[in-house]
Amino acid sequence: MRATRRDMLLAMGAGMGTLALPQILRAQAAAHVAVVGGGFGGATAARYLRRLNPDLRITLVEPQEQFVTCPFSNLYLGRLRDWDSITHGFDGLRAAGIEVIHARAEDVDGSARSLGLSNGARLDWDRLVLSPGIDFRWGDLAGYDEAAAELAPHAWKAGPQTQLLRRQLEAMEDGGTFVMVVPQGAFRCPPGPYERASMVAHYFKTHKPRSRVLILDSQDRFAKQPLFRQGWQALYGEMIEWVGQSDDGLVVEVDASTRTALTAFGTRHKADVLNVIPPQKAGLIAERAGVTDETGWVPVRADRFESVHVPGVYVLGDATIAAPMPKSGFCANAQAKVAAAAITADLAGREPPPASFANTCYSLVGPGWGISVAGVYRAEGGKVVEVAGSGGVSPLEAGPEFRQAEADHGAGWYASICADIWGTA
Amino acid sequence: MIRLLSIVFLAGGPGAAGAQDLDAAAVQVLAGPCASCHGPDGRSPGAIPSIAGLPEATAAERMLAFRDGADPAATIMPRLMKGYDEAQIRALAHWFAEIGS
Ligand SMILES: Cc1cc2nc3c(=O)[nH]c(=O)nc-3n(C[C@H](O)[C@H](O)[C@H](O)COP(=O)(O)OP(=O)(O)OC[C@H]3O[C@@H](n4cnc5c(N)ncnc54)[C@H](O)[C@@H]3O)c2cc1C
Numbered sequence: 202m203r204a205t206r207r208d209m210l211l212a213m214g215a216g217m218g219t220l221a222l223p224q225i226l227r228a229q230a231a232a233h234v235a236v237v238g239g240g241f242g243g244a245t246a247a248r249y250l251r252r253l254n255p256d257l258r259i260t261l262v263e264p265q266e267q268f269v270t271c272p273f274s275n276l277y278l279g280r281l282r283d284w285d286s287i288t289h290g291f292d293g294l295r296a297a298g299i300e301v302i303h304a305r306a307e308d309v310d311g312s313a314r315s316l317g318l319s320n321g322a323r324l325d326w327d328r329l330v331l332s333p334g335i336d337f338r339w340g341d342l343a344g345y346d347e348a349a350a351e352l353a354p355h356a357w358k359a360g361p362q363t364q365l366l367r368r369q370l371e372a373m374e375d376g377g378t379f380v381m382v383v384p385q386g387a388f389r390c391p392p393g394p395y396e397r398a399s400m401v402a403h404y405f406k407t408h409k410p411r412s413r414v415l416i417l418d419s420q421d422r423f424a425k426q427p428l429f430r431q432g433w434q435a436l437y438g439e440m441i442e443w444v445g446q447s448d449d450g451l452v453v454e455v456d457a458s459t460r461t462a463l464t465a466f467g468t469r470h471k472a473d474v475l476n477v478i479p480p481q482k483a484g485l486i487a488e489r490a491g492v493t494d495e496t497g498w499v500p501v502r503a504d505r506f507e508s509v510h511v512p513g514v515y516v517l518g519d520a521t522i523a524a525p526m527p528k529s530g531f532c533a534n535a536q537a538k539v540a541a542a543a544i545t546a547d548l549a550g551r552e553p554p555p556a557s558f559a560n561t562c563y564s565l566v567g568p569g570w571g572i573s574v575a576g577v578y579r580a581e582g583g584k585v586v587e588v589a590g591s592g593g594v595s596p597l598e599a600g601p602e603f604r605q606a607e608a609d610h611g612a613g614w615y616a617s618i619c620a621d622i623w624g625t626a
Numbered sequence: 627m628i629r630l631l632s633i634v635f636l637a638g639g640p641g642a643a644g645a646q647d648l649d650a651a652a653v654q655v656l657a658g659p660c661a662s663c664h665g666p667d668g669r670s671p672g673a674i675p676s677i678a679g680l681p682e683a684t685a686a687e688r689m690l691a692f693r694d695g696a697d698p699a700a701t702i703m704p705r706l707m708k709g710y711d712e713a714q715i716r717a718l719a720h721w722f723a724e725i726g727s
Contacts, residue, residue: 249658531662538658542651554651559659559709561702573702577709591709595701606701609673610663616672617665 232257232548235316235326237306237486239263239291241270242332242517242533244622247299249541254548260324261294262316264305268623269359271390272530273615276565278356278367279400280407287359293624306333309490311511328544331492331499332517332533333484334358335389338497341480342384342455349457353475357389369474370401375409377473382452382462384480385419387498389519389528392424392574394478396564399429402437403567414441417462417470418450424527425564425574425594432566432604452477483520490514498522504556504580505543506536515540525587526578531560534618556580560592563611571607653717656710660718663702668722679727686719 236247239261247261268289276282291301305319309329316324337355339346345353356366370379379401383394398414405412414437422445423429433441444450454463460475482488482497492499492508499516500509506521508514517540518533526532535558543553558578563571576592578585595607619625657668660677664670668678677685691697693707693715707715 531659534662535659539655542655542658546651554649554655557656557658559662559706561663561706575702575705577706588709591705593705603701610701613670613673614663617670617674618662620671621661621666 232327233325234259234328234330234544235324236261236330236332237263237316238332238334238484238518239265239268239294239301240332240334240518240533241530241618241622242334242519242537243330244268244291244294245534245537246330246332246515246517246541247294248297248622248624249538250544251297251299253541253545255298257545257548258300259298260300260302260326261291262302262304262306262318262324263291264303264319265360266290266303269363270530270615270619271357271359271393272618274356274359274363275393275397275400277363278370278397279403279565281400281403281565281568284364289619289623289625291623297624306486307489309486309514311491311514314513326513328513328515328548329490330515330517330537330540330544331484331487331490331520332537333486333520335481335483335519335528336485337479338482339479342382342477343453344455344457345477345479349455350477350479352457353455353460353472353477355477355479357393357478357481366474366476370404373409373412373473376411377409378413378415378471379405379474379476380415380417380460380462380470380472382455382475382477383416383418383420383423383450384478385451386480387524387528388478388481390530390562391527392429392562392564394418395423395425395429396566397476398441398443399433399437399564399566402433402440405440406437412440412473415470415472416441416443416450417452417464418443418445419452420450421445421447424562425572427597428572428595429564429566431597432570432572436567436570481519483516487516487520492516494522496522502580503583503585504539505547505553506540507543515544523585525576526558526560526585527562529560529562530618531562531614532558534622535559558585561614563607563614565608565611566604569601569608570604571609571611572604573607573611648713648717653721656714656718657721660722667725669727676727677722678725680719680722682719682723685722686716689715689719 308317354362354366356362449466451465452462460472462470499521517536519528539556546553561575563573572595574594577588670676692703
C-alpha cells in the first residue's frame with residue numbers, strides 16, 4: 202500500500218474529502234491557530250498549517266512589516282548581496298489565506314488560551330505556535346547593553362544593526378582592525394561568526410587590503426573549523442586571526458565608546474570596528490508564556506515540538522532546546538513542518554506522524570567557495586537524535602569544483618527556502 | 627554485508643525500522659526538509675535541481691546511488707541520504723513522482 206499525495210489530501214479533509222468527513226471537518230473548521238513570529242519557524246508553520254488543512258483559521262503575529270533574513274546577511278556585509286534580496290514581505294502568506302497582524306505579542310495565557318497584543322487586541326486560540334527567535338542577555342557581558350550596541354553593533358538580528366555594521370566597515374580606513382567577539386553558551390547559527398569573518402575579509406581584500414580580522418572566541422573549537430581555516434588560508438592568507446579561549450580569546454568586558462575588548466587574561470584589544478555577538482536566550486515572549494526553563498531556552502517534546510510545560514503551545518526554532526539540531530533557519534523550517542503535521546493531527550483526534558528532520562548549513566568562505574554541514578534527525582524517547590551515519594561536513598580534500606558547486610547550492614537553498622516560507626525567491 | 631542484511635530486513639517487513647509507519651502523513655513529514663533545498667513541492671526556483679515529477683524509478687535509483695556513494699559528482703545528497711532507509715527512500719521517490727512537474 203503506497204501513500205499518495207491524493208490520499209493525503211483526502212485524509213486531511215481537503216478538496217473532495219470535505220464531502221466525506223463532515224463532522225470532523227466542522228470541528229476543525231472552528232479551530233484557530235495563532236502563530237507568533239513571522240521568521241523561519243513561524244512563517245513556515247503558518248504556511249504548512251494552511252496547506253495541511255485549508256479550513257483552519259490561522260493568524261500570524263509579527264511586528265515587522267518586512268523580514269530581513271540573518272541567512273545571507275553576511276553576504277550583504279561582504280557586498281555580495283544587496284539589501285532587497287534578503288528582505289521579504291508577508292503578501293505571499295496573506296495570499297495563502299493567512300491573516301497577518303503587525304503587532305507584538307505581549308502576554309500568553311496558557312489556561313484561558315489567549316494572547317495579548319501590543320495593539321490592545323486579545324486573540325483566543327486553540328493551538329499556539331511560538332517562534333520568537335532569540336533575545337540577548339544584556340549585561341551578561343560587562344559593558345555591553347543596548348546603548349553600547351549602537352556603537353559596537355551585534356548585527357545578530359538582521360535589520361538596522363546589519364546596516365550599521367556595514368556603514369562602519371565602509372567608513373573604516375584601510376589598515377584598520379575588525380574585531381569580533383564570539384559569546385559563551387548556545388547561540389544562533391554556530392558557523393555564523395566564521396562566515397561573517399570570511400565575508401568581512403572578502404570586503405577588505407577587495408577594498409581595504411591592509412586591514413585585519415581578529416576573532417576573539419569563548420570556545421576552543423568551532424563549526425566547520427578545518428574547512429574555514431583551509432579556505433581562509435587559500436583566499437585571505439594571514440588576514441584572519443582566530444584566538445580560541447585557551448589562548449586568551451575569552452572577552453569579559455567591552456568598552457563600546459573606545460571600541461575596546463578586554464580578555465580574561467587582561468589583554469586589551471582596540472578595534473576600528475567592533476562587532477560583539479552577545480550571549481543569548483529564547484525570545485522574551487517564551488519566558489512570558491512560561492515555557493522556558495532555568496537555561497533560558499524552551500524544552501519541547503521532540504516528536505511534535507510542543508512545550509513540555511504548557512500543553513497546546515508549540516515552540517520552534519532558535520528558542521528551543523533541540524540539540525543535536527543546531528539553531529539554524531533550516532532547522533526552524535523543518536521543525537515547523539513537524540509541528541504543523543502534529544497540530545493538524547491533534548485537532549483531528551489522530552496521533553501525529555513520526556517526526557523526521559534534517560539540517561544543512563551552507564557557509565560562504567569567498568565567492569565560489571562554499572562549504573556545508575548536514576544532519577538527519579528523528580525523535581526518540583522524547584529527545585531529538587541524529588540518525589547514525591548521516592550527515593557530516595564537506596570533505597576537506599575536495600577540489601575547486603566541489604567548493605563552487607556548494608557556493609551555488611547555498612544560493613539555491615536560499616531561493617528555495619524563501620519560496621517555501623514567504624512565497625518569495 | 628550490512629547493506630545486504632538491511633535489504634533482507636526490509637523485504638522481511640516487520641523488522642524494518644520505519645517501514646510500517648509509512649502512511650501518507652508520515653511520508654509528507656519525511657518530505658518536509660526536501661523542500662528547503664528543492665523548493666516547495668520539489669519545484670526549485672534556483673540552482674538546486676527540481677525533483678517534482680521525476681519518474682519514481684529514476685529518483686529512487688539516484689537517491690540509492692547517493693546513499694551508497696556511487697555518484698562521485700554529488701555534494702550534499704550522499705550525506706543526507708545516509709539518514710534514510712531504503713523503504714523511506716522509495717516512498718519519497720513515489721511522493722515526488724506523484725506531485726508531477
Ligand atoms: C549572521 C547569521 C547568519 C545566519 N546564516 C544562516 C544560514 O546560512 N542558514 C541557516 O539555516 N541559518 C542561518 N542563521 C540562523 C537563522 O537566522 C535562525 O536560526 C533562524 O532565523 C531561526 O528562526 P526562528 O523562527 O527561531 O527565529 P527568527 O527567524 O528570528 O524569527 C523570529 C521572529 O519573531 C518575531 N518576534 C519576536 N518576538 C515576538 C513577539 N513577542 N511577538 C511577535 N513577533 C515576535 C521577530 O520579529 C522575528 O521576526 C544565521 C544567523 C545569523 C545571525
